[in-house]
Amino acid sequence: MKSSPTNFITRLKKKKEDALEYIIDAYMPLVKTIATKILHNRNRLDVDECINDVFLTVWQNAHQFKGEKEDFKKWIGMIAKYKAIDRYRQAEKRNAREQQDESLLAKSGTPGPDVSVLRREEKNELLSAISGLEELDRDIFMMKYYLELTNMEIADQLNLSKAAVDNRLYRGKKKLATTIKLKERLV
Numbered sequence: 001m002k003s004s005p006t007n008f009i010t011r012l013k014k015k016k017e018d019a020l021e022y023i024i025d026a027y028m029p030l031v032k033t034i035a036t037k038i039l040h041n042r043n044r045l046d047v048d049e050c051i052n053d054v055f056l057t058v059w060q061n062a063h064q065f066k067g068e069k070e071d072f073k074k075w076i077g078m079i080a081k082y083k084a085i086d087r088y089r090q091a092e093k094r095n096a097r098e099q100q101d102e103s104l105l106a107k108s109g110t111p112g113p114d115v116s117v118l119r120r121e122e123k124n125e126l127l128s129a130i131s132g133l134e135e136l137d138r139d140i141f142m143m144k145y146y147l148e149l150t151n152m153e154i155a156d157q158l159n160l161s162k163a164a165v166d167n168r169l170y171r172g173k174k175k176l177a178t179t180i181k182l183k184e185r186l187v
Contacts, residue, residue: 009072012062014075020163024078030073032054033081037086042091048150050087052166059163102152129179137172140165 003011003022011019030050035050057079065075130141136158143149143157151169155162 005069009062009065009069010056013065013129015059015062015165017161020055021161024055024060024162027076030077031121032082035087037083038081038089039088042088045148046087046091050080050084052169053083053087054149054168055163055166057083070103127181129176132179133172133175137168137175140168141172144169 001007001011003016003019005026008019008022008026008110012023029053031054032047033072035047039047039050058076059182067075108174130138139158140175143154144151149157150161151165154160155165158165160168
C-alpha cells in the first residue's frame, strides 16, 4: 500500500517509510521556503541541515501529531520555523566564537601556523572517525561534506531513498559524536 493524501498521517504514525517519502515530496517546498527565509544569510549547508532536521523530527514525533491533513501543514510549518530559528542561533554563536578566537589570536600575537596545525589535527581526527563507519555511511559522509552534494543527489548516486540518506547521516553524526567524545575522555 502506498501513501496518499488521505492515509499518509496514519502510515507515518506506523513508521512506514513510504509515508515519509510522501511527506518529503509534498511538503519540501514549504519547509525549504521557511528554512531559506529564516536562514537567508547562511550557507546552503545550514539550510540543508535544517530541512533534514525538520523531516527527522516529523518522523520521530509523528505519534504526537493529532489532527487532520490541514493541521499537518501547520504542524510541519511550525517545526520548520523553530528548527530554522535554532539553526540560526547556533550559527550566530559559532560565528561569535570564531570572531572571538580570531581576536584573541590577533591580540596574543600567536603565529598562524599553530592554528593551522591544530585545525589539520582536528580534520585528521574527524577523517579517522569517519573511516570507522560502515562503507556506505562513509561514502554518504564524503559525498555530503566533501563533495557538497545534496541528499537527493546522494540518494540518486547510491540508489537509495532520500529518507534512507537522511537517516544514515543522522545516525552517522551520532556515532561520530560518540566516537570523538570517547577519544577526548581517553586523552
